[in-house]
Amino acid sequence: MxxxxxxxxxxxxxxxxxxxxxxxxxxxxxxxxxxxxxxxxxxxxxxxxxxxxxxxxxxxxxxxxxxxxxxxxxxxxxxxxxxxxxxxxxxxxxxxxxxxxxxxxxxxxxxxxxxxxxxxxxxxxxxxxxxxxxxxxxxxxRMQLEADNRSKDRFLAHLSHELRTPLSSILGYTELLLESDTAEEARPELNIILNNGKHLLSLLNDILDLSKITANKLELRPEPTSLRHILLDIYTLLKVTAVDNGLTLTVNSLTSLPVLITVDSTRLRQVLINLIYNAIKFTDSGGITVDLWVQKADGKEMLYFRVTDTGVGIPAGQLKDIFAPFMQVEDYLTRKKGGAGLGLAISAELIQRMGGSIDVVSEERKGSVFTFCVDPGDISDTQRCYFNPEQRLNDGHNRQDKITLSGEVLIVDDLADLRKLAGYWVKAAGASVDFAENGSQAIEKVKRKLDSGSSYSLILMDLHMPDIDGREATSMIRSLGYQYPIVALTAAMAKDIRQQLAGLGFNDVLSKPITKHHLYRTLRSYLTGPTVLQSDVQPAEKKLHFLVVEDDAEAAQLMQILLESLGVTATLAQSAEECMQLLALHHHFDRILLDMGLPDCNGLQLVERIEHSYPENVVIIVSGHDYEPAVSSSAIVQQSIVKPLSKQTLNQIVSTCR
The missing domain is CATH 3.40.50.2300 (Response regulator)
Known part of the structure; x- marks a missing residue:
C-alpha cells in the first residue's frame, strides 16, 4: 500500500x-x-x-x-x-x-x-x-507579531515623549545658568550636567533609530550636499572635544574630493560623528586621523573615509561582533567609558543603506582603524578640490548675530518648567510673551485677543496636553479666524507628521527637547522686526542674493536683468536638481523665486525638499495661474505671484528683504 x-x-x-x-x-x-x-x-x-x-x-x-x-x-x-x-x-x-x-x-x-x-x-x-x-x-x-510591533511603536513613542520632556528642562536650564553670571563657581559642574544630558539624548535617539531599522521604517533622503560643509561642521564640533581630552584631530584628503555629493547629509554626519567620537572616547593619548579619498569600486566611484585612532584597541575575538546591536567590548576600559552599544550597529546599517560597507582593523593597546565607503552619486562631472579644515566658510552663518524681534508669542504647554524656559528665550529675542497651561486656556486667550481687535504674532503649541490637546486646540483656534503662524511642539516626530499637522492648521514643527538655536530660527522665520548686528563697526549693507529657479531660459534671463537693475545678485537654476546643488553650496539665499512647472520635479515636491534640508530659506512661488493652495501649508513659502513678472512686483519683493 x-x-x-x-x-x-x-x-x-x-x-x-x-x-x-x-x-x-x-x-x-x-x-x-x-x-x-x-x-x-x-x-x-x-x-x-x-x-x-x-x-x-x-x-x-x-x-x-x-x-x-x-x-x-x-x-x-x-x-x-x-x-x-x-x-x-x-x-x-x-x-x-x-x-x-x-x-x-x-x-x-x-x-x-x-x-x-x-x-x-x-x-x-x-x-x-x-x-x-x-x-x-x-x-x-503573524497577526500577533504585527500587534506586538504596533504596541512597541506606541511604547517607543510614549517613551520618547516621557524622556524628551524632562530632558528639555535639564538641557535648557543648564544652558541658561551657563550663560548667566549667577553660577560662575558651578560652571564645571554645570558643563558635566549639560554633557551628560546631551549623552542621554543621543542614547534615546539611538534606540529610536534602531527600532526604525528593525521595523524597516528608516528612510534616507539623499540630496545634493556640500561635502566641505559636512566636514567643517564635524571638525569644528569634535576638535574641541579632542583638545579637551588632550588629543589631536586631523582631517586629510588623500585625493581631490567632489565639491557636491548626493547623500542624506544628516545620516552621513551621524555616522562620522559616531565613529570619531568613539575614537576620542577610547583614546587616552595621541590623536585621531580622518582620511578621505575617492576610489573606483566595481566601476563606480565611491567616497571613502578612514578613522584611525591610537586608543585601547579591540580584542581580535570580539571584532566580528562590534557591529551587532547591544554589543560592547568587555573590558574595564569599555565599562568605565559606558554606552549602550548601539552606535556602531546603527552606523553599519546606515552605511549599507547609503550603498557602502564598513570594515575595522584593530590591535589591543595600539588602536583601531575604521574604514567605510558611501555612494556619493554621479560625481563624474563634479568640481573637485582638496579639503583644508582650517579654511572657514564665509556664507554669513558664522556671524554671531544678536536678534531683536517684535511681536507677542503665546506659549501653550501644560508643563510650567518648559513654558518658563521657552518664554525666557523668546523674551531674550526681544518679543513679548503670554502663557497658557492647556488648550482650553489657549482658545480663550486667542478669542479675547481677536475680540479686542488684536492678535498674537505666533503661537507655540504643545501637542500632548490633558483636557484639549494641541491638535484640537489648533483646529478650534483656526475656526475663530486666527490667521497667524502656529508652530507645534512635540517629542514624537513620527513619519509624515509635518503633512498631518499642516492639514490641521499648523505652520511648522519643533522637536523636543527644544534648543535655543532651533527656537531662534523659528522666531526669525515668523516674527517681524529688525535683525541687529552687534559689533563695534557697522558693516555696509549686504547685497541681496536671489535664486531664480526657472526652466524657461528667456524668462529666467529677464528676471535676472530686472533683479540686477534693482541691485540684487541673481543666480539661475533651470531644474530642481540644479536648485538643490546651488543650495548645497550656498545654504542660504535671501529669496528663492520658484517656478512651479519644472521638468524634473513637481514644484510642491521641491518646496518640501527645500524645507526639509534648508528651512531658513524663504520661497516665492512663481506660477502661470493663481496661488497653489497645497503650498499654503509650507512654512517657508512667503507668497505667490503670477506670471508675467513686472519690475514693480520684483521691487516689492526686494523691499521686504531690506
Whole structure:
C-alpha cells in the first residue's frame, strides 16, 4: 500500500462521536496510517467536545453530525464563534449535498461520509486539515507579531515623549545658568550636567533609530550636499572635544574630493560623528586621523573615509561582533567609558543603506582603524578640490548675530518648567510673551485677543496636553479666524507628521527637547522686526542674493536683468536638481523665486525638499495661474505671484528683504 503521509506526522486528534462502533472504526483508520503518529481523545457529546476544544490543544477535530438529539453543526458554530482555530472535519452516515455545503459554510474544513470512507480519502482529509491548521497558526502568529510591533511603536513613542520632556528642562536650564553670571563657581559642574544630558539624548535617539531599522521604517533622503560643509561642521564640533581630552584631530584628503555629493547629509554626519567620537572616547593619548579619498569600486566611484585612532584597541575575538546591536567590548576600559552599544550597529546599517560597507582593523593597546565607503552619486562631472579644515566658510552663518524681534508669542504647554524656559528665550529675542497651561486656556486667550481687535504674532503649541490637546486646540483656534503662524511642539516626530499637522492648521514643527538655536530660527522665520548686528563697526549693507529657479531660459534671463537693475545678485537654476546643488553650496539665499512647472520635479515636491534640508530659506512661488493652495501649508513659502513678472512686483519683493 502506498504511504499517504510522509514523513511521520504527529497530531493530537479530538473525536466527538456518540457511537462506540464508529469510534473503533475511526481508531482503526488512524492506526492504518503508519505515517501519522496520532494521539486520539474521544468524547461522546457536544458539551464535552466544546469543553475539550476550549481547554486543550488539538490539531484536528473529527465531529459526528448526529450526536443524539443534537447535531454537530451547533458545536461547529459555537467553536467558530469562540475563536477556536482547530480545523473541524464533519462526519456523517449518509451523503447529503445540502448538509455538505452547510457544514463548509459554517466553517468545517471538510465533510466525510462514513460509508464511503477509504484510507486514501481519510488520509487526504487529515493532511489537508493539518495543513490548514499550520496555515492558521502562521496567520495568527503573524497577526500577533504585527500587534506586538504596533504596541512597541506606541511604547517607543510614549517613551520618547516621557524622556524628551524632562530632558528639555535639564538641557535648557543648564544652558541658561551657563550663560548667566549667577553660577560662575558651578560652571564645571554645570558643563558635566549639560554633557551628560546631551549623552542621554543621543542614547534615546539611538534606540529610536534602531527600532526604525528593525521595523524597516528608516528612510534616507539623499540630496545634493556640500561635502566641505559636512566636514567643517564635524571638525569644528569634535576638535574641541579632542583638545579637551588632550588629543589631536586631523582631517586629510588623500585625493581631490567632489565639491557636491548626493547623500542624506544628516545620516552621513551621524555616522562620522559616531565613529570619531568613539575614537576620542577610547583614546587616552595621541590623536585621531580622518582620511578621505575617492576610489573606483566595481566601476563606480565611491567616497571613502578612514578613522584611525591610537586608543585601547579591540580584542581580535570580539571584532566580528562590534557591529551587532547591544554589543560592547568587555573590558574595564569599555565599562568605565559606558554606552549602550548601539552606535556602531546603527552606523553599519546606515552605511549599507547609503550603498557602502564598513570594515575595522584593530590591535589591543595600539588602536583601531575604521574604514567605510558611501555612494556619493554621479560625481563624474563634479568640481573637485582638496579639503583644508582650517579654511572657514564665509556664507554669513558664522556671524554671531544678536536678534531683536517684535511681536507677542503665546506659549501653550501644560508643563510650567518648559513654558518658563521657552518664554525666557523668546523674551531674550526681544518679543513679548503670554502663557497658557492647556488648550482650553489657549482658545480663550486667542478669542479675547481677536475680540479686542488684536492678535498674537505666533503661537507655540504643545501637542500632548490633558483636557484639549494641541491638535484640537489648533483646529478650534483656526475656526475663530486666527490667521497667524502656529508652530507645534512635540517629542514624537513620527513619519509624515509635518503633512498631518499642516492639514490641521499648523505652520511648522519643533522637536523636543527644544534648543535655543532651533527656537531662534523659528522666531526669525515668523516674527517681524529688525535683525541687529552687534559689533563695534557697522558693516555696509549686504547685497541681496536671489535664486531664480526657472526652466524657461528667456524668462529666467529677464528676471535676472530686472533683479540686477534693482541691485540684487541673481543666480539661475533651470531644474530642481540644479536648485538643490546651488543650495548645497550656498545654504542660504535671501529669496528663492520658484517656478512651479519644472521638468524634473513637481514644484510642491521641491518646496518640501527645500524645507526639509534648508528651512531658513524663504520661497516665492512663481506660477502661470493663481496661488497653489497645497503650498499654503509650507512654512517657508512667503507668497505667490503670477506670471508675467513686472519690475514693480520684483521691487516689492526686494523691499521686504531690506
Amino acid at each position: 502506498t504511504e499517504l503521509l510522509k514523513p511521520v506526522v504527529r497530531a493530537k486528534i479530538l473525536l466527538v462521536e456518540d457511537d462506540e462502533d464508529d469510534y473503533i472504526i475511526t481508531r482503526s483508520h488512524l492506526d492504518e496510517l503508519t505515517s501519522l503518529d496520532s494521539q486520539l481523545t474521544w468524547v461522546t457529546n457536544s458539551t464535552d467536545g466544546l469543553q475539550k476544544l476550549t481547554e486543550g490543544y488539538f490539531d484536528v477535530c473529527l465531529l459526528d453530525y448526529q450526536l443524539g438529539a443534537e447535531t454537530g453543526l451547533s458545536l461547529l458554530q459555537q467553536a467558530v464563534a469562540a475563536g477556536i482555530s482547530t480545523p473541524i472535519i464533519m462526519l456523517t452516515g449518509q451523503p447529503d449535498k445540502q448538509l455538505d455545503l452547510q457544514a463548509l459554510e459554517y466553517g468545517a474544513a471538510d465533510f466525510l461520509v462514513k460509508s464511503e470512507l477509504t484510507e486514501a480519502r481519510f488520509a487526504r482529509a487529515i493532511r489537508y486539515a493539518l495543513s490548514r491548521r499550520e496555515f492558521e497558526l502562521e496567520r495568527l502568529n
